[in-house]
Structures are given as structure tokens and as C-alpha cells.
Amino acid sequence: MMKKTFRNQHRMLESFGYEFLVTCPSCNHYSKVISLGDPSPYVPRTSIRFVCTNCGMSKELT
Template identity: 55%
Template sequence: MKKTFLNKNKTLIGLLGYEFLVVCPQCASCAKVIALDDSSPYVANVRRRFVCTTCGTTKDKVIKANGYGQARVSYEPKADYEVILIGDPYDWYFQLPLYLQIECSGNTLWALNLEHLNYIESYIEAELRESHPYYLSVESRLPKWVKFAKNRADVLKAIQKLKVKLNEKS
């Protein structure tokens, strides 16, 4: 039987942004950025915390509201104001490089956390996919190269490598 991927319609914003595995700028270990309180990046004036259990570094950041009472969120890089960028291999709040990223088929494959990585894996593994995923879902936002059939084996291999990397650190 062929594996079918049913759209889970999880969004990076809605469900996966509660935790980011990042590279600690002090000791290069795997550290975490966690969303305290509400994990939606649009919510301003709540705390986002960086924690490295290896070297003990902790930092908090509160994202200020714009004129509409929200944090600024963008899928496109803009340099002229504080903005939470989504869609790059960095956490949204401290802009630290994600721990789960790897070169693959001439691009960078990345995931915010293990749940996100597993989500991408189940999507790529599936041979049949439901059409019309929700436009903001993880599956509809995956770059085209990740979905190309010719890259499928490479992408799955890269995901396995990231899982090994994650297991080795703990």
C-alpha cells in the first residue's frame, strides 16, 4: 500500500513556533529558544527565552508592538525595522542559526524542532498527497526543491542525518 500524506494543516506560526533548537552563540552546543506565554509570533509584549543548558546562558527578549498592537511578522527579509522573520534557518526572536539545518541538493534543509522535522519527513515519505493544503501550512510552504521527486532520496537522507546529529548531542 502506498503511503498517503493527509494534510495536517499545521502552520509554522500556529503550532510549531513554541520551540526552536538553535546553536548557542557562546558554546556552539544545541540550545533552545522557547516562547513563554503565547507562541504566536504576532503577539507582542510577551517573553521569548533563550536557554543553553550546556553553558548556562539565558536571555529574555520582549518583542515590542507596532501601531496595531502586534509584533511585526514577515516572510520577506526587511532590514529597516525590527521584524520577526519566518522562513529562514534562524529562530524568530534572537536570529540564532537553527541547529537542525543541513546542505541538501544544493540548498539548505532546516527545521525549527524535532516535531517540525518529523512533519517534513512524513510529507516527503508519502507517495500520495492530498491536494489543496491550507496555504499557510507547513506542507504548502515547503520550497519546491524539497518536493521534487528527484530530490526525495536526498531529502530523506538529510533528515536522517539531522536526527542522528540530534541523538548524538543528548
């Protein structure tokens, strides 16, 4: 039986960088960092938002 392979349609790694799972500094539960603009790390002044669904902590940075 052949293994299923992931096909990324020739996308660059940075195109997957719009959402990351992190640990909340307040409650130590899983949280998200979400890109609000272009997810590429090479674009200056991109806004990001930190959101914790457990304790409600939220921050927005540019």
C-alpha cells in the same frame, strides 16, 4: 505501500512556533528558544527564553 502523511488538524504554521533549536553564541552547541506566551509572531511583547543545556547560558527577552 502508502506513505504516512503528516496531518496538522488545520493548524496555522505559527501555532508550531513555540520552540526553536538554535546555536549557542557562547559554546556553539544546540540550544533552545522557547516562547513563554502566545507563539504567534503577530502578538506584540511576547516573552521568549533562550536556554543552553550545555553551558547553562540563559536569557529572557520580551
